Amino acid sequence: MQVYTTDTPAARSGRIKVGIADFAVSSDESTLTTSGLGSCIGVALYDPETGISGLAHAMLPNADDDSEPAKFVDTSVELLLEEMRAVGADTDRIVAKIAGGSTMFDFTSADGDGSIGDRNVAATRTALAGFGIDVVAEDVGGSHGRSLELESETGDLRVRSAKSGTHVL
Amino acid sequence: MASKVLVVDDSAFMRNLLKQLLEGEHEVVGEAENGVEAVELYRELEPDVVTMDVVMPIRNGIEATSEIKSLDAGASVIMCTSVGQEEKMREAVEAGADGYITKPFQKPNVLQAIADVIQAEA
Amino acid sequence: MNLDVRSLRTFSRLAHSGAEKAAGSLTTLAGIDTYVNVTKVELGTKSDVESEFAERDLVSVHIGFSGGLDGHTVLAFSPESAERLVDALMPGIDATDAEGELAESSLKEVANIMLGGFIDGWADYLDTTVDITTPTYVDDENDGPLDHIEAEGFENGGDDEHVLVFRNQLEAADNAIEFDLYMVPTASSIGTIVEASGDDGALPVESFAAFSEMINDGANQASEDITAMTGIDTTVEVSRLSFVPIEGVPMSLTDAVRRGVVLEFSGTPSGYIAILFDEPSAENIASSLLPGMEGDEAMRQSAIQEIGNITTSGFLDGWANALETTIDISPPKHVHDIGSAIIDPLATDLAQSQEYAFLIDSTIRTDDDEFTCDIYALPDETELRKALKQLSPAA
DSSP states (O other): OEEEOOOOOOOOSSEEEOOTTEEEEESSSOEEEEEEESSSEEEEEEETTTTEEEEEEEOBSOOOTTSOGGGBHHHHHHHHHHHHHHTTOOTTTOEEEEEEOOOOOOOTTOOTTOOHHHHHHHHHHHHHHHTTOEEEEEEEOSSOOEEEEEETTTOOEEEEETTTEEEEO | OOOEEEEEOSOHHHHHHHHHHHTTTSEEEEEESSHHHHHHHHHHHOOSEEEEOSSOSSSOHHHHHHHHHHHOTTOEEEEEESOOOHHHHHHHHHHTOSEEEESSOOHHHHHHHHHHHHHHHO | OEEOHHHHHHHHHHHHHHHHHHHHHHHHHHOOOEEEEEEEEEEEEHHHHHHHHHHTTOEEEEEEEEESSOEEEEEEEOHHHHHHHHHHHSTTOOTTSTTHHHHHHHHHHHHHHHHHHHHHHHHHHHTSOEEEOOOEEEOTTOSOTTTTOOOOOSSOOGGGOEEEEEEEEEEETTSSOEEEEEEEEOHHHHHHHHHHTOOTTOEEHHHHHHHHHHHHHHHHHHHHHHHHHHSOOEEEEEEEEEEEETTHHHHTSOSSEEEEEEEEEEESSOEEEEEEEEHHHHHHHHHHHSTTOTTOHHHHHHHHHHHHHHHHHHHHHHHHHHTTSOEEEOOOEEEEEEHHHHHHHHHHHHHTTOSEEEEEEEEEEETTSSOEEEEEEEEOHHHHHHHHHHHSTTO
16 A cells, blocks of 8 residues: 655745744745744845845754754754755855844843853854855844844844834845 | 545544545546445545545454455546554554555645555556 | 653653644645744643633634543634635635535544644654544534533542643734644543653642632632733633743743733742733733823833732742742833744743743733733742642642
């Protein structure tokens, strides 16, 4: 007896949702979205020649050995790049836009290294520099939350916040 | 070549979907809502292929398949179900099913499954 | 029966991968990109779950399962989401007209396919076979939406019996369709899964139930305090204890703008609490606290802070008493931001030391919908477990 199963088709609504501790790549005209960045950081990568884009939403700076890779800045940037290259993007052409990493509260747990938001931003810069990727635009820090939409075709990153509305990076 | 298909499913929506999907490719000669109707219609219509849901009221698809196979060893029955457990597939094999499609299905899968069972019979 | 964190993790993973499979089915079937937002393992009473269905006028499809595991699964939609889904499945058919039969049939079949896929993963994990029943359609005409659910509770106490509920929030990419996938296994089936997933440092399920009671008491106290301050009658609509992957905590809120306060509490357990209002609710509550002072924004902010403070105390004092300890509360920090972004730093702080969280969420509402208040509490997992041990009957 032959068994016929179905593969889940690729997104067709043109919108791909990226959760927290999650990332996604688009090689068509989709919009990648992620919401609720507080101290978390959003990393948008874009290859202008192929229009291949990727968006990651990471929670913490650096991964331990057996941690969930998409949760951490260093490992999620690496995985995101890998997936973009697999569909035809070139690291030499890729540029980055970053947003998030705010410090909304002064928690007693924060130690001398600074807030998680600040550490996330620093880890993002280090990770991207390690691959020779330039940060061409950013909206980081502060004390407010952000939601993001990345137009994969143009690389435009729309940043929305509660107080100042939406602006494009 | 167009085959005569008997669609067995308790869901009117799913029967509708299968009919739309087979339109222009094969001829849906009958529709049954449960295993008892399926056996009755099989006798009456002598279809080339049966698409058979598993979980149905009155009589399930596994029992109906066994009975159809005992009536006509050459019958072609393709299970069409949302259940993808291996044990359930084994039950289908024992009942004599010729193919097993998991829902949700896509048109090429269904047409391929029908083409495969028809060819196996020829 | 005992529950431990390891088996809760197993539950959570199984439910999540099942929900992913179910979401994939809907994507294939209806051409709607569907995502799993959060998977929660909730401990609540049967009446909590029932009242949620009643409050939200949910349309639902129920499917029973039996064999290697016994219980019920439910796919629940708001009427609007159900209509949009039917439209995507069968464009041109009006879900509310005389052809409603086909609409109902399509929802039943969607549930059949999604819930069938959901159950398969559990069967494979337990190396067993699970049979599912044909779907039953239940709309808001029925007065006991969970009448079909005959899952045994952990105690024999009618509506107050505790049940373990697996709740998966799913939504379409464009946010137009949202729905929940519930699974309610019987107590003995939970025992089966617990056994299969190991049993270290397990706590009797009674201590979780006792904690869940404490949360209810805390929410009721908070509701009374709000009523005392505002002079407006309020009731606790829902109060839940759930076990969630840490990244799922902010994802259980939307990105709608919320206003309220965030506080840190310390003791056994320590953790974070957020008291949040939607914007109209915040306006209404500030006005009721400060009649005639609409223009004074600083004063209104202070009023919101104070209500947050008092609500938090009402919520936590009962815990401290029951646990025979003190819980200190930090000054309230006023927030006015994207809802999920407010909770994100709280979850992220805990994410440094834990992968899963116990999330407590309660909703307090006025009868006339003048305002709703959501309370989210996130205790440190290790400390909460310590505290729960004290609630164990053996301790």
